[in-house]
Amino acid sequence: MINYRSLTDIVYDYISEQIRNKALKAGEKINENVICDALKISRTPVREALIQLSKEGYIEQIPRRGFVVCEVTLERANNIYKIIGTLEALAVTDCLEQGKILDLDAMRQLAHQMDEAIDQKNYDLYYNLQNRFHSTFIEASDNEDLIRILGSLKKIFIKQSYNPTDSEELYQEALRMTNEEHWKILELFEAGDAAALRRFVRDVHWNVKYADMEIVI
Incomplete structure (x- = not known):
């Protein structure tokens, strides 16, 4: 169609x-x-x-x-990060505690592809792969309202891509650290540790220290 x-x-x-x-x-x-x-x-x-x-x-x-x-200020970006972190923590909890079927192999492949995209300095591809990684467990939660609200919140970051603003080497390192967190999320899913996964997604992966990467300057 x-x-x-x-x-x-x-x-x-x-x-x-x-x-x-x-x-x-x-x-x-x-x-x-x-x-x-x-x-x-x-x-x-x-x-x-x-x-x-x-x-x-x-x-x-x-x-x-x-x-x-409108300007997406750093203060607003920080606030949105906190909300997204809380909602994604709910999504991962739903996946584990309610026994939702989750394609861990697909998530693993996406994490590998993100590593390759960073090496190739293909930041638009990295951004798209990252969205697919998160969408895998968000959609698996089967919570339609949660899926809709998260989608709306993330659209506020109209940048929709990553581009280095300072040192490209430091920028790549930041993305590598972020993707290491994706690998950690996958590890916690595999371990079935809902409490640890919830804390990691909310307090580490969506830490406001990353919020400035989303702002159109």
């Missing part, structure tokens, strides 16, 4: 990319006419995409001014 993207989806991705590439900066008003002209479309899908982005926290609708790009 072919999945066709709507005009609203196309506009959504276009605006997101403009924010990631810093063509649209925090505090800047989004010109709907410019987007219409660039994509050769009417205002309706543009307005629908803007409303969706506003609901998800990327932009803000200000009376008499229109839509403005």
